[in-house]
């Protein structure tokens with residue numbers, strides 16, 4: 001399916017990441033957003049509030065993030081593609097409903113423009129401290145998909161991808177921006193509507209609401225369509241009815257996991273360069289990948305053999321490729337605007353095959369390229 | 382075999398009955414009134430959606446055959462807000478308990494009444510947190526004994542009708558599980574009223590409230606409501622606070638016409654944006 | 670002849686006696702027998718007094734009883 005032309009602002013724009021994310025959502029068919037103001041994400045919903053009545057969309061500003069994070073799910077069950085947008089402290093409040101979306105298999109997108117925490121932290125300077133929260137923040141075991149853009153152009157492109165993945169797997173998708181990417185203004189090319197692929201909602205008039213297909217993903221029905229659907233956050237059977245047994249819990253939770261695990265290779269996305277023959281690989285994401293690029297150029301000028309991998313999907317983690325890289329290089333350098341969250345994941349997958357150097361930053365700014373360079377030099381030794 | 386069916390039956394997920402509610406619990410009684418009101422209203426039941434939060438009353442969603450959503454604790458109203466805004470054709474009913482709606486969900490209750498979005502809230506008020514074992518709620522009358530006020534409650538309780546009036550609800554009424562006929566009529570009024578409506582049904586929780594307070598079983602509770610309630614449609618809202626053994630004032634307290642949120646929003650944008658406005662449109666059940 | 674009758678789904682009943690108490694014409698009484706769940710369901714003791722008003726049905730928290738009107742031939746209306 002292609003994007004609806006009335007939602008696509010085709011042309012070349014000079015806009016920031018927040019605006020590009022909003023345009024990506026509209027192009028992806030988002031016709032509902034619920035929000036609550038918090039910097040540095042607010043520009044996304046400010047723009048959506050202005051654009052929504054022009055594209056057949058609805059925006060509502062709720063009384064808090066607890067509300068916003070479930071209002072959008074109500075809209076999804078009425079037939080909308082929907083998203084909400086927040087930053088750090090608001091993301092914490094939204095944790096209440098990320099697992100509800102996972103449990104009820106409600107396709108929707110949560111955008112987190114990360115700022116420095118913990119707590120109110122440094123409003124509203126950049127960080128990447130919510131990466132693990134995106135995966136584990138809600139209670140219970142549930143699968144998550146998270147994407148991480150590093151430019152305004154990607155804020156547009158990957159927001160569309162986030163909606164598509166949400167629909168394809170009937171799962172909440174976290175869109176993990178950071179303050180720098182959100183507020184950075186660059187050229188953004190928005191293609192023609194017929195060049196934008198949209199994954200339609202998986203629908204079936206006969207299947208039960210939680211009766212999985214071959215890929216373990218069930219199709220959806222909406223309220224008001226005459227199916228008498230029932231949706232609950234309780235452990236449920238394929239009809240959607242509470243089924244409070246250990247066996248049912250095991251079956252449901254494992255299927256939720258397996259539907260994403262099964263597709264992990266397909267979902268995993270990254271770009272990489274010069275891994276073959278490298279002594280050191282730099283694995284990074286978001287704004288940090290752009291600082292790392294400078295460090296890599298500097299290292300190469302010094303004659304070091306450095307490759308790089310930039311994560312586009314963070315969850316599910318591109319495990320196979322990171323394992324392979326760990327067998328090819330001597331050292332993996334992981335710079336990030338936190339005290340080593342993704343570095344832990346890399347370390348787990350390297351499993352001793354490569355040394356992992358975590359280049360930390362508590363947030364509020366970005367690394368100096370020299371910090372990363374130093375780690376590359378150390379890793380090459 | 383009877384030639385007619387119980388009117389409630391067509392709206393039950395019969396395979397899930399018997400329900401989990403205790404003997405003499407009032408929640409099922411409210412469902413009887415609701416079913417009859419839906420019939421009286423002439424609404425298409427396939428367009429009626431029931432949204433509940435968490436708690437004993439929150440289980441209503443699981444027993445009625447309407448499209449139904451059992452959401453999270455306190456958040457039935459925001460979920461309903463998304464449903465109603467995305468598809469204004471739906472009649473969206475929030476069916477939940479006092480703790481769910483007025484404590485953890487209190488903020489949403491206030492702001493939804495303020496917006497006056499067309500949502501119909503049925504608040505089954507059993508004066509206590511029942512599902513979790515009978516703890517104090519904001520609605521627990523002073524002096525009542527609960528599992529977290531073992532020496533009696535000393536907190537003032539929340540006067541729900543007064544709160545809803547101040548916040549701007551279009552319709553506010555209160556009845557008890559004794560008043561089955563009035564409850565049915567109030568639910569009908571609620572279903573017909575455009576805007577945010579709120580019906581409080583004072584309902585017994587014999588297992589955890591009445592018994593602990595020496596007020597007997599379900600039957601005794603309904604008799605108590607019969608004896609202690611007073612119908613005052615024009616009551617001064619200040620007088621509606623409930624104490625443990627005093628009068629329960631019932632009636633329709635607010636019935637006014639205010640601009641409904643969804644319609645106002647759409648008309649507002651249409652006027653502001655003129656030709657640039659684009660109305661929401663469904664294609665194959667999905668908004669495009 | 671009675672103007673109404675009731676239908677009782679014995680196994681749904683939880684024996685709360687609310688229907689018995691609030692039947693305006695005292696048609697019902699709790700039976701001494703037990704149902705499948707161990708409760709005493711109501712039974713009809715004054716059939717001719719039943720008006721079919723369905724108050725019992727409106728009260729019953731367990732959807733276990735309801736009343737309906739009978740026509741001249743004693744058939745449900």
Ligand code: SF4
Nearest residue numbers: 402403406437511586
């Ligand atoms: S605990 Fe109270 S409110 Fe809950 S089902 Fe039992 S009687 Fe009803």
Ligand code: SF4
Nearest residue numbers: 692720722723725736
């Ligand atoms: S239908 Fe009315 S009169 Fe007959 S048993 Fe029920 S409450 Fe009594």
Ligand code: SF4
Nearest residue numbers: 682683685686688729
């Ligand atoms: S009201 Fe219902 S549950 Fe209670 S005794 Fe009568 S039939 Fe049984």
